[in-house]
Amino acid sequence: MIKSVSAALLLISAGAVGAEDARQLEAHEHGVGQLDIAFDGDRIAMELHAPGADIVGFEYAAQSSADRAKVDAAVAILARPLDLFSVPAAAGCSVVEASASLESEAEHGDEDHAAHKDEEEGHDHEDHAEEGHTDEEHAEHDKDHDDDAHAEETGHTEFHAEYLLTCADPAQVTLITFGYFEAFANALELEVQVLSEGGATAFEVKRDAPSLDLRSLF
Template sequence: MRRLLLALPFALLPLAVAQAHDDHDHEHGTLPAHEHGVARLNVGLDGNTLELALESPAMNLVGFEHMPGSDADKAKVEAVRKQLEQPLKLFGLASSAGCKEDQQELESPLFGSDPAAKHDDDDDDHDHDHAHEHQHSEIHAHYQLTCATPAKLTQIDLSPLYKAYPQTQKINVQLVGPSGQKGIESTPGNAVVSF
């Protein structure tokens, strides 16, 4: 699945999230690329289409970043993968909005070469980052949903995500919706983000 809807708005989005960070959370004016306990969520609402793109260090979700070797590690990765395959259980959306999942894409070096995993054709970029990902593995989940009544979608509750993955302490959210663009820092105690 191509990230057309999210790609342009977030490429143009000023680093509003940086304003939400404390000075100690970033150095030299840039956001950290990989920080344990911190995830990123891009949300785009355009007409009836809602897109959610979650990027998180594997440590936040599975508790480790190495390639799963033991049966216990493999079981943990599979359990997390199954959770991520159910976005409507991880993201609290108003039921009155009538959102249904259309497409999803889950990516991580931890998922291996499972045919159920849908990978982009960017093999050159993947190979370039391959060694780095083994040391600092990330999990990316991208969802496209269609909402029957998008006007009823005024907020997203991230509480279920925090409960499923308690090692996640903060989610930097970038929203693009009918009321414009904004960056929000979410925490377990402040888990509801509004459009």
């Protein structure tokens, strides 16, 4: 079944014209996630990327048991796509498979260090003002760049989920209601790309209007 999700998601990638390739963890904007949805016969494949800040409110590596519990709870919620992205009952959709995980820069090995350094040189330090660094400290840090703790401190994390649904009547998926925003208080927006027989269509779904009208697709 993994293969069938991948096949459907390949369609999404083709529609995105390489957008996925350009996306990097450090390029994400806190508050904004991406949701790709591909209609393929009676199947709907979905892929979600969301900043750790949106889902659990932090992006450092979870150390305390409370933080680890937050991550585990979030992964469990992310594994229930029809609660987060609910569709009309008339469509008769059910979840064939769902997977969710936390991705972190810390998983990169030492061999990535050079590339990592380049990324950090272009990093917007404003994001980290709350960490209490002065500009002077940053200059010092950038000079002595062999400090592993620094990488952890400035690293971003993202939650990644993949779903495969099967629907008795996919044409009835005329509206998606985003419980996602109720589940995750720091999430403000999802950039949604829908791929159907008619091609790729981009939408923005925001916290204050958490639904997506898909009637134009059918």
